Amino acid sequence: MNFDYNEEQQLLADSVRRYLQKDYDFEARKKIVASNEGWSAAVWAQFAEMGLMGLPLPADYGGFGGGAVDLMGVMEAFGDALVVEPYLPTVMAARLLGKHPILSSVAEGKTRLALAHTEAGARHRPGHVNVVARKTGNGWTIEGEKKAVAGAPIADMLVVSAKGPDGVALFLVESPSAEVKINAFRALDETRSADIVFKGAKAEKIDGGLAQIEDAIDFGTALVCAEAVGAMKFACDTTLEYLKTRKQFGVPIGTFQALQHRMVDMFIAYEQAKSMACLACSKVDASANATERARSVSAAKIKISDNARHVSQEAVQLHGGMGMSEEMKVSHTFRRLTVIAEQFGGADYHLERFAGLQ
Amino acid sequence: MNFDYNEEQQLLADSVRRYLQKDYDFEARKKIVASNEGWSAAVWAQFAEMGLMGLPLPADYGGFGGGAVDLMGVMEAFGDALVVEPYLPTVMAARLLGKHPILSSVAEGKTRLALAHTEAGARHRPGHVNVVARKTGNGWTIEGEKKAVAGAPIADMLVVSAKGPDGVALFLVESPSAEVKINAFRALDETRSADIVFKGAKAEKIDGGLAQIEDAIDFGTALVCAEAVGAMKFACDTTLEYLKTRKQFGVPIGTFQALQHRMVDMFIAYEQAKSMACLACSKVDASANATERARSVSAAKIKISDNARHVSQEAVQLHGGMGMSEEMKVSHTFRRLTVIAEQFGGADYHLERFAGLQ
């Protein structure tokens, strides 16, 4: 039993945190979000430089073979700083690429990926795939529409799930192209996302099917739990700071007991969420089977969804009008936590899934 | 639009309240609950004397033809005083007796009734009836088991639902007898109840079937909503009083803001519950059809169940240890509200029912 990060994990998390504090403060982030591209190539290069891109990749491709726990501290730091670069989409998609040679380029920070899986009406059910893959000569083509693909406007390659002759399979597709139409938008949390129309796009078949997709989504869910913990920590800390400094009626508003008790409940919600993020990441790395992994991830996501909503709403409320202002970072943390609450399925979806895995 | 009781309703409610304050205070009630019988014949006689028994009965049988709204003020007073006499079982059963001659005796306070309808596994679904009625010569006999029949140990006659040759029908049965075995118990709210075994009990068929049973249960549910409002009012008032008088750290605990806000939420919960009790009683009396009635009653019961639980739990919590003591009336109000929350179905049941009545 040990809840510490090991030395490498801690060093990495610390250096990421230091870097973000220096070069990714709220003002710097604001500029990135407002830019046309909505992400920073310089930041991405720095991530690669620090080894973040290679961290979860196989050693043969310049990676370190890290698991979810190895990424936890990084994701917490990202949640704190509200990083908008498509790190999570890239590592999720990379997880599905096995030992594909492109991973070397990913590790070097030269290639960004996205996982094009979500479709209209799926509501998070992983098997809901209507995009079609057809064999053509010695290759494949993809036809159909994917929705809300995180990081897609920034990605060079897409990992696409599609129904082939033998069921759901995975394909690698270049993006964008004449056959891959990217309808980009800025999501509620200010990351870039896209709906994608594939019109006979050329594709390379890669190994893996539904089981691998579920594994990648559980991996991503566990990481987003860790990111949520970082964001909640910021929300709690900044709210506490506000309660201590904001004065009304001649005293800090943190002297009012009703607000104290609500602050305590936020703090407990954060601690309970953190515990479940530890569980999810650990089990993604070390579960005996997919059911155990899925149960732990769903249990974690139930708590993270409930508590992300609770903490984000209370953080804004306890800030009063200031919490509503775009100029306050906490309002952006609110938006990110709002998205996280439903990302990869909200509490409803995971309650259903958990109950089905008894 | 008018939320007042009319003059007769107000006079009656006031006189019931005065009587209960005088002769049914907490100490008097304690003795009644502790008695072998678990009810007071003198109190019952007084109810009859005041016209409460006749109130909902037809004029031809010594009654006043009153509806749920006419009984509201009475039920609120009963909820305040935690009356354990089987008034509700009697008036619910009487509602099913149409113009049966026995009603004269009910109006005079000479006959108590109970509605034997609930069966194991029914979970409030009104059509779940397995007790059987068989035609024998010129009469009927009843066979089977009813559960948790409120007021049954005290009742002289039972209105029993049973499956006859033409579906669910209603029967009048004397109780107890060699063929009607009463297994009495004291319910969690200190009222008397019984499981009943019918072994070929002689029965008189009366008019009505499932529709009438649903009507009677909606009537009873609306009344229990009103009773809950009376009990919640007491819980709020006594808790507020406690907050004002109990001192800790040199000041009344009601000066602590966290407790103030929780007291306010109790108070609002009571007001919202009261509004829904008004709706339920009004609609029971004046709905255009059974669906409208059922929707209103279920809507009310959802709110009453949620708020009864909230108010009762908070009342005990804010009383600290004292709220746990049997010597404090509020602990008995807690028990009654706990039962009310599930009586005639809790929020879950009525959410399901409400959704089915769109």
Added chain:
Amino acid sequence: MDLNYSAEELSFRDQTRAWLEANLPKDLRDKVANYEHLSRDDLLRWHRILAKKGWVAPAWPKEWGGTDWNVVQRYIFEEELGYVGSPPLIPFGITMCGPVLLRFGTEAQKKRFLPRIYNGDDFWCQGYSEPGSGSDLASLKTKAVRSGDHYVVNGQKIWTTLGHYADWIFCLVRTDSSVEKRQEGISFLLIDMKTPGITVRPLILMDGAHEVNEVFFEDVKVPAENLVFQENKGWTVAKYLLGHERMNTGRIGASKRELAKLKDFVSQRNIVDVRFKDRLTRLEVELMALEITNLRFLDTMRRTGQPPGADVSMLKIKGTEIQQGLTELMMQAEDPAEAAAIAGSLGPRYCSMRKTTIYAGSNEIQRNIIAKMTLGL
């Protein structure tokens, strides 16, 4: 007991509804339905349509354009406005400045300002909150110093809703800093927004909308005739305003419209998850309860002729919780694959509605009020 409106009230409601349905311009209705930005012109256009009909200030005395409606009729009218989905009637002129002038203004002030408010010639905003004074209004610091026939105002207001549209602002300002009781050194001033020295800076909220502002005053000269009531008695005016008309803070009409829309959406999307449906039902029930509670207050008010007590604060608490709940459910009802739609409209609206439990006296302040005034704690 009768929970229904009388035949006369029903007929009033039907007529009101029919007129509103017929006279609310389609483009405005669509903008409201789609939560689109409403321009100054949009707001004034609707204001003037109502003014022309004589319905823009129902609570004013008949001589100034009021309708002579009783409290129930006024309530019905406002709920119908919400239900039909009209643009909001900006309260600063009609329901704030107007009543203040009617109660405390000089004849000259009334004649000068009331008709222009009524006809939508002047757009008003409110200068109450300051960076250091939110819930604790009496701590305000914006200073007005008398100098001959005018005041010189210096300071800053914040959260000034639609200040960037406004022609006039009514302000609480400090005219005496020496008094021990802070409430006793405050005055109520009317200030022309075109006066030199006034700067309006947008405060963008997290939904990206420009709705509120900071307003800075630097040596702003305000004619002394723009003082309302007596110098240093502004707190009396402010209190009158706060207690004035709080029968519609539940916004039940608007929430009914949102609920109906949500139900439509749910049946189009064929959402059958019992979890979602339960939340929807609980919100519907909460709204039913709130409407009846509101009518109970109204009934008491009509019967006693007395303004409602502090417990009317519960309408604001419950009403805003319901509004927030509705936007949250709407967002959850949407297919998560439609993230673009969520980012475009539902999400920002959810964000925006968080303000309802903060503004106009935060729900914490409302609970303090009930605790103190109603419960005696």
Added chain:
Amino acid sequence: MDLNYSAEELSFRDQTRAWLEANLPKDLRDKVANYEHLSRDDLLRWHRILAKKGWVAPAWPKEWGGTDWNVVQRYIFEEELGYVGSPPLIPFGITMCGPVLLRFGTEAQKKRFLPRIYNGDDFWCQGYSEPGSGSDLASLKTKAVRSGDHYVVNGQKIWTTLGHYADWIFCLVRTDSSVEKRQEGISFLLIDMKTPGITVRPLILMDGAHEVNEVFFEDVKVPAENLVFQENKGWTVAKYLLGHERMNTGRIGASKRELAKLKDFVSQRNIVDVRFKDRLTRLEVELMALEITNLRFLDTMRRTGQPPGADVSMLKIKGTEIQQGLTELMMQAEDPAEAAAIAGSLGPRYCSMRKTTIYAGSNEIQRNIIAKMTLGL
């Protein structure tokens, strides 16, 4: 990061569990499982079984019978006790009076009392709360006046758990009323319950159980040698006790057992309502989270060797909320037709569990503690 126990810890757990399974008498286990009343003899019988094994006071120093287990082993042991469904180990002797004597007692006091506590010869209870002093302990009024070689005690204690079983009571009493700081006039006294002048009056709780009492002191003579630590320094002792060992306030083992039972019950009754199952899942998840949170505290404690901070109060808050939630769900799971069963056992248990958020420092007090000590508010 590794959330699992080490191989050694797992083996310790398995051995502990196996021994408890084998040595917990069936009649006691059944009584606990059925929430039946436990007599003084029941409690002492189990106490003595553990004492004989050497496991009744794991945290005590080895010389007085302790086990030398580390914090993790002690935690595992207590959770296993809860999970197996053992009768409660009454804390007043072993985990309250014992540690106080070990820290503050004279050699004579240790020799006189500790072995009898260990062996279950004396049954102890706690005399802290008074009718006027609940959360505000320092306001206590029970007086002890020194008179020669003894104190004369007058006053009243309340909520004295199992006082009617007790041979001894440890009390906080006021020995100096003149001091300005109330905490400075309090002393810690050991009192033989057989001393003349002591009356124990049952306080029946709403579940009908006799568990707590009022204890009245009328000119009760207590030998001065029964003073622990210095006169007027009792508050030091009390604070030590409050901060002593709070690693198991979450009662996770017991809640796991209740959860397993509830799941059994649900599958027997074939309850498929998604509403009920969701509540069950959320409780299960909350319990999982609490267990990990608890282990995180434990890990920190083991690593740093420091006692936990005030934030450990969250274990009590969440643990009691879970316990209450479980009893509430259990009652809802039962067929409402089984009202007799609800009245007989489930209902009283639900009533009884309401006390968990009140006793041992109410959850409001726990929130105050976290706000002040951890958050610095």
